[in-house]
Amino acid sequence: xxxxxxxxxxxxxxxxxxxxxxxxxCFSAQKELELETRMRSIEEEWTEQILSFELYKDYGPVxxxxxxxxxxxxxxxxxxxxxxxxxxxxxxxxMREEVASWSEKxxxxxxxxxxxxxxxxxxxxxxxxxxxx
Numbered sequence: 296x297x298x299x300x301x302x303x304x305x306x307x308x309x310x311x312x313x314x315x316x317x318x319x320x321c322f323s324a325q326k327e328l329e330l331e332t333r334m335r336s337i338e339e340e341w342t343e344q345i346l347s348f349e350l351y352k353d354y355g356p357v358x359x360x361x362x363x364x365x366x367x368x369x370x371x372x373x374x375x376x377x378x379x380x381x382x383x384x385x386x387x388x389x390m391r392e393e394v395a396s397w398s399e400k401x402x403x404x405x406x407x408x409x410x411x412x413x414x415x416x417x418x419x420x421x422x423x424x425x426x427x428x
Contacts, residue, residue: 334390
């Protein structure tokens with residue numbers, strides 16, 4: 296009825312009757328915030344990754360830096376594990392789809408990078424065989 300909410304109005308409400316419910320809601324909200332913060336951190340980290348290439352003979356920068364990518368793959372596994380753990384908690388419901396989507400993205404990125412390194416190694420071997428005078 297009133298557009299003004301005063302402290303006195305708050306004191307008139309028997310909030311102590313709802314203490315357990317309010318505490319549970321606050322606890323859940325805190326856990327959801329922690330998960331969202333972790334999710335945003337992972338999202339920011341992986342959207343900002345830069346792949347580095349090495350020069351190879353006269354071809355220019357055509358090779359992924361293998362050591363860097365191997366380190367990236369290890370770090371990627373850590374991110375996947377974190378997301379998998381997040382998906383097991385009951386507080387993830389408001390962002391379950393987004394976390395599952397990022398989990399799938401990281402898995403796909405890992406598979407692509409591993410395949411890329413494998414093809415790169417095979418190409419280097421073949422290139423050495425066929426271009427050796």
